[in-house]
Amino acid sequence: MIAVDARRLLGRIRELGAIGRDGEGRLTRLAASDTDKQGRDLFVGWLRQAGLDVAIDRIGNIFGIWQSAGNAGKAPLLIGSHIDTVIDAGIYDGCYGVLAGLEVIETLKASGLSPSRPLAVAAFTNEEGVRFSPDMMGSLVHAGGVDVEAALAAVGTDGGTLGQELARIGYAGEREPGFLKPHIYVELHIEQGPVLEREGIPIGAVETLQGISWQRITLDGVANHAGTTPMSMRRDAGYAAARVVTFLHDRAAASNAPTVATVGTMRLEPNAINVIPSRAVFTVDLRDPDEQRLQAEEAALAAFLQRLAVEGIAVTVERLARFEPVVFDGRVVELIETAARKRGLVSRRMTSGAGHDAQMIARIAPAAMIFVPSAGGISHSPREHTEDAELVAGANILLDVITELAELEG
Amino acid sequence: MIAVDARRLLGRIRELGAIGRDGEGRLTRLAASDTDKQGRDLFVGWLRQAGLDVAIDRIGNIFGIWQSAGNAGKAPLLIGSHIDTVIDAGIYDGCYGVLAGLEVIETLKASGLSPSRPLAVAAFTNEEGVRFSPDMMGSLVHAGGVDVEAALAAVGTDGGTLGQELARIGYAGEREPGFLKPHIYVELHIEQGPVLEREGIPIGAVETLQGISWQRITLDGVANHAGTTPMSMRRDAGYAAARVVTFLHDRAAASNAPTVATVGTMRLEPNAINVIPSRAVFTVDLRDPDEQRLQAEEAALAAFLQRLAVEGIAVTVERLARFEPVVFDGRVVELIETAARKRGLVSRRMTSGAGHDAQMIARIAPAAMIFVPSAGGISHSPREHTEDAELVAGANILLDVITELAELEG
Structure with a gap:
């Protein structure tokens, strides 16, 4: 040999x-x-x-x-x-x-x-x-x-x-x-x-x-005083973003497939300790070796974002990259x-x-x-x-x- | 009159x-x-x-x-x-x-x-x-x-x-x-x-x-490639931070008390689209008109952070302000x-x-x-x-x- x-x-x-x-x-x-x-x-x-x-x-x-x-x-x-x-x-x-x-x-x-x-x-x-x-x-x-x-x-x-x-x-x-x-x-x-x-x-x-799907998501809620705004009256863009992060992670982790989901960047506005975030901007990196599954992940994310929109959070999605x-x-x-x-x-x-x-x-x-x-x-x-x-x-x-x-x- | x-x-x-x-x-x-x-x-x-x-x-x-x-x-x-x-x-x-x-x-x-x-x-x-x-x-x-x-x-x-x-x-x-x-x-x-x-x-x-409790929390996980690291092998500081955000929000929202909880600032490192966050730094603003309840909120947060620590996330907490x-x-x-x-x-x-x-x-x-x-x-x-x-x-x-x-x- x-x-x-x-x-x-x-x-x-x-x-x-x-x-x-x-x-x-x-x-x-x-x-x-x-x-x-x-x-x-x-x-x-x-x-x-x-x-x-x-x-x-x-x-x-x-x-x-x-x-x-x-x-x-x-x-x-x-x-x-x-x-x-x-x-x-x-x-x-x-x-x-x-x-x-x-x-x-x-x-x-x-x-x-x-x-x-x-x-x-x-x-x-x-x-x-x-x-x-x-x-x-x-x-x-x-x-x-x-x-x-x-x-x-x-x-x-x-x-x-x-x-x-x-x-x-x-x-x-x-x-x-x-x-x-x-x-x-x-x-x-x-x-x-x-x-x-x-x-x-x-x-x-x-x-x-793996196929790759990169998106940038902007969630717009309403900035308000962190002390005077009851929880029931908030439209907290940072909380909404956190829900997306946990949704994507938990879904991928619970899957038997090799799907991976990562939120690697996050920015809040106005980013002040005592102000409810009016805006959250973050990226989503989804990868899967199977195109059908990757599309299903994207669809699940879109449906989750739609739920946020119904709750009063304005959602903007930009596609940054997509490879099958x-x-x-x-x-x-x-x-x-x-x-x-x-x-x-x-x-x-x-x-x-x-x-x-x-x-x-x-x-x-x-x-x-x-x-x-x-x-x-x-x-x-x-x-x-x-x-x-x-x-x-x-x-x-x-x-x-x-x-x-x-x-x-x- | x-x-x-x-x-x-x-x-x-x-x-x-x-x-x-x-x-x-x-x-x-x-x-x-x-x-x-x-x-x-x-x-x-x-x-x-x-x-x-x-x-x-x-x-x-x-x-x-x-x-x-x-x-x-x-x-x-x-x-x-x-x-x-x-x-x-x-x-x-x-x-x-x-x-x-x-x-x-x-x-x-x-x-x-x-x-x-x-x-x-x-x-x-x-x-x-x-x-x-x-x-x-x-x-x-x-x-x-x-x-x-x-x-x-x-x-x-x-x-x-x-x-x-x-x-x-x-x-x-x-x-x-x-x-x-x-x-x-x-x-x-x-x-x-x-x-x-x-x-x-x-x-x-x-x-x-309301009493006010301000804390800055730093979570340290491990940075890794977003594409090559299976979900089960991650120590994602950004995901851990998102769990804290939703935990605090959902707990306060479910309470009958006027407790409010806000995460107003968030920073991820290295903050790159394709890298699992190694670090998340965020602030927590807790307020309650009752000191016993405010202490209970702080204790619930500390217990949640302890759970993250057991899962391999290093936790650092700084007290920024505290008023009864x-x-x-x-x-x-x-x-x-x-x-x-x-x-x-x-x-x-x-x-x-x-x-x-x-x-x-x-x-x-x-x-x-x-x-x-x-x-x-x-x-x-x-x-x-x-x-x-x-x-x-x-x-x-x-x-x-x-x-x-x-x-x-x-």
Whole structure:
């Protein structure tokens, strides 16, 4: 059984993770920034060292392609993720999947075998969406979900456009986005959630990616004196908001489904200790891997808000974002399970609660994801951590899945 | 039956209410400000016109005293309230009670009768507490509740001390606070709440003033990804806070007592749409006219918070303020009811939900309050309104109560 070079993989994860540190040691490589350029340069150098063809498209996605005269006409197997980061990031989110992809290709290349179709690794631009909106932008453009010109015109939090910034750092490529149409796409990623660690399971075979519904809700009641207004005469927007919070939470918690509901932001007006709130503004984040259930959650929320309206609370709802769930390719998910079993690793089917480039590429090719445990479920933090052995195990499962799909010939 | 001069009273309320308007017509006479000086000057002018002795104490409280050689040694009947305002105020809060007090004394003086003891009207300094803390400061100092030096050292929101500001506007008087010990104190005020208007009752005989318990509560849970953290693995501080809000509201609403509970402020951390709140900070305002019930409310809250702690939410409670309820003098309350009945006006006994100078003076003398309706329960706003006829009716009840207490001799 072949295996990835664990030292090389782990060394590269640490080396890339050392780039973009500020004076206090905080890691930040926002999309198309100077530090992103440094990370990209390092990655492209490794692609060239590995003898891969490097291609960069107009949205800055980087591809390392291993192809031969014999298979160059076929759709490649694509492994991908991203190497941009959030502010004060950990070293694994995205980078692990990209560097494991490179590792798998190098390992197979060194084996002396020939795949029936090209193998490629991709680092997609601006997955995090911190500097430019929306997130998962490079893979979205690759999948044809948004026009490349519109994406390049996105204005960053610091004023410049993505197009200007990509040109400035030398990563405004010439290839048309989508030039590489994958035969199958596989993404390896840290879970960013607590499930695998809690259950002591090393491999997640990700079969779905949750649909997301984001809404901003404004409730308007009547401000009044907290001391002189009897409870029966109040129209307390803060109390109404609290009822929505408990309704959503209790409903999701009581469900047997993996539905999650979160109210992450809340603002009261006038926000004074002795004034009944006239207004509450809060956000609702609903997620479910099943579109019918997600719609049912939205409908239940709408019905609850309607009840508040009948009670004299004015309700305003803004839709902020809505993505349908993604169902990954069943055959690839089975390959992941089989690979884990062969290596004696327990796996479980699961849902991705976070968004990933795989959900975009799933629009144009069969796709699936492999998860490894995240300590404490933590990500987007310097405390993000996965054990070395778990990282290597995940990369070997990726290797096995790609090996199976590549129909290697001796 | 004698009656106040309605035109004079209403005219003075409007005239005083015209002082302290900014370019946009907003009324603001913060304590010891230039506009407060203008209001004080106008009021003192009216006191002198009425032939009253004017006395000003070191905390700036203004007294207009009608006494004669025959009654000068006796403790006076005191009528009072305040003429400082909040920012963007209405014209009735405080001013109505002070000007009605002057009106009552002028009316009795003009009647040719002689009271058995002096009559006095007081305008207490800094009742609103907007510029200097605490509120109800002048009456608190008068009642000996806080040392005058400490009160004068209070630093305003704009940097100067109350002592400096009173000296600057010419209202740092020479009398020692408390020099005038009232025989009985009566305060006439707009309700600042909706009860009288809703019930169509013109006169409130205020028998109690609610106790107040203010607390700031901080709940600490664990921040986590809103998409990847199952409901069963959350320690959501925002959800815990919402449970406190609904618990307090529902408990107070279900009670037969006049208990009120308000959560007026709320802040979540990190306050991001897709992050489970790690922290919620909110205030609790509990009020009840009965001390035992108020303590029971506090205990119920503490028990609920203890339940949250058992569930893994860290709880921090800060006491911000605590005042025991005030029980006004039963005989004066009965006099108010009798006076209303004699004038054919419906009255009801009630609780004051707001704080008033009367609660401070009640420490040193029998006291009670008379309320008139506030349209919509609104105060501390330009929309504060009471009908002229209601204002005049309230002043006549005050006249009747003072007449009864004054043991007039012809």
